Amino acid sequence: MKQHNISAILKHIWKHDQISRIELVESTGLTSGTLTNLTHELIEAKVIREYQSVSGTGTAGRKRVLLAFDPHYYRIIGLDIGRSSYELVLTDLTGKIIKSMSGNTKAALGPEGFMGMIGTNLEELKKEVIAAGHKILGLGVGVPGPIDYASGSLIAPPNFERWDGYPLQQVLESRTGIPSLIEDDARTSALAESWYGLGRNGMNLVFVTMGIGIGGGVISGGEIVRGANGLYGQVGHMTIEPNGIRCECGNRGCWETVGSIPGILRRWGGSDIGELMHAVRDGKADARQCMDETLQYLEMALVNIFNMYDPEMIVLGGRLYPYLNPYLTEIQERMRSRIYAFAKDRVLLQPSTFGPSQSAMGATAIVLDALISRPVEILS
Numbered sequence: 264m265k266q267h268n269i270s271a272i273l274k275h276i277w278k279h280d281q282i283s284r285i286e287l288v289e290s291t292g293l294t295s296g297t298l299t300n301l302t303h304e305l306i307e308a309k310v311i312r313e314y315q316s317v318s319g320t321g322t323a324g325r326k327r328v329l330l331a332f333d334p335h336y337y338r339i340i341g342l343d344i345g346r347s348s349y350e351l352v353l354t355d356l357t358g359k360i361i362k363s364m365s366g367n368t369k370a371a372l373g374p375e376g377f378m379g380m381i382g383t384n385l386e387e388l389k390k391e392v393i394a395a396g397h398k399i400l401g402l403g404v405g406v407p408g409p410i411d412y413a414s415g416s417l418i419a420p421p422n423f424e425r426w427d428g429y430p431l432q433q434v435l436e437s438r439t440g441i442p443s444l445i446e447d448d449a450r451t452s453a454l455a456e457s458w459y460g461l462g463r464n465g466m467n468l469v470f471v472t473m474g475i476g477i478g479g480g481v482i483s484g485g486e487i488v489r490g491a492n493g494l495y496g497q498v499g500h501m502t503i504e505p506n507g508i509r510c511e512c513g514n515r516g517c518w519e520t521v522g523s524i525p526g527i528l529r530r531w532g533g534s535d536i537g538e539l540m541h542a543v544r545d546g547k548a549d550a551r552q553c554m555d556e557t558l559q560y561l562e563m564a565l566v567n568i569f570n571m572y573d574p575e576m577i578v579l580g581g582r583l584y585p586y587l588n589p590y591l592t593e594i595q596e597r598m599r600s601r602i603y604a605f606a607k608d609r610v611l612l613q614p615s616t617f618g619p620s621q622s623a624m625g626a627t628a629i630v631l632d633a634l635i636s637r638p639v640e641i642l643s
């Protein structure tokens with residue numbers, strides 16, 4: 264009961280950024296006595312703080328006491344482990360980035376080699392945070408999926424073979440002593456938008472991340488959806504070429520096989536995506552044709568995504584996205600001619616908010632989400 268009530272209070276404070284006790288009584292339905300006690304506990308625990316706000320000016324100014332998340336004490340670490348690079352952010356409880364770092368994943372090292380490197384970074388960061396008088400609430404991690412959520416390990420991630428079955432969550436917790444949660448990197452990317460970015464306040468959105476692979480994260484009514492096998496929103500594996508080449512997922516002709524960076528380069532016959540873009544700009548016929556096909560696949564995939572998930576917006580990100588950004592308006596227009604006429608003006612494509620830190624930012628949101636839904640458990 265207590266956990267449920269505190270959770271309701273935190274949810275409303277997050278939703279409004281700042282809110283008065285009177286407004287909280289109205290929105291949570293708690294008695295003012297209970298609300299006063301619980302908010303007092305949360306202030307003592309340094310999760311929220313109160314401050315005076317003055318509206319109006321001069322003697323007519325009205326003072327109100329508002330409650331907001333406390334940015335001063337707790338810290339959250341968000342880590343994204345990609346196939347070629349990693350990103351790490353340290354944030355406060357409002358999602359403000361205090362520190363960030365990035366580097367190569369060095370895929371050849373495999374998980375043990377990578378953990379040796381990142382484990383040291385995390386231990387140093389933890390020491391630094393404690394020395395400054397703060398406390399780390401948790402570590403959220405985004406990784407290429409699929410994920411076995413029960414054991415906190417990766418299941419045969421395509422192009423990331425050595426991580427198959429690696430018990431990442433367990434290794435991170437025992438190495439750093441920080442409570443850790445792992446999530447598919449497309450879902451962390453979607454969470455970054457729904458917690459801190461474009462989709463605040465319970466929106467329906469699909470995040471599509473395009474790079475070495477193509478992933479999708481679906482937010483429905485503000486909640487992440489995982490499905491029966493954790494495969495919900497795996498948009499990169501929609502079939503787009505019936506007789507296409509074999510994909511690592513076992514299917515043939517997945518969007519990922521033709522629309523990811525390796526898929527595009529294979530079709531073009533080159534090895535560098537930057538070179539392809541130069542060739543497109545120089546008007547080279549083979550490069551132009553490859554780009555036209557890439558945009559056609561993208562258009563078809565996005566129409567399928569729109570029809571399947573009916574989102575208010577589709578957010579695009581990942582390492583490939585900056586190269587496709589110049590075509591965003593054109594693709595949106597082309598999509599409009601392919602969907603239900605009454606809904607065509609509601610198609611909205613948006614670039615991601617946090618660039619390379621997208622998934623790491625979203626990884627902090629899984630810790631924040633745990634705090635808000637299970638506050639008594641997380642703070643004990």
Ligand SMILES: [Zn+2]
Nearest residue numbers: 500510512517
């Ligand atoms: Zn596939």
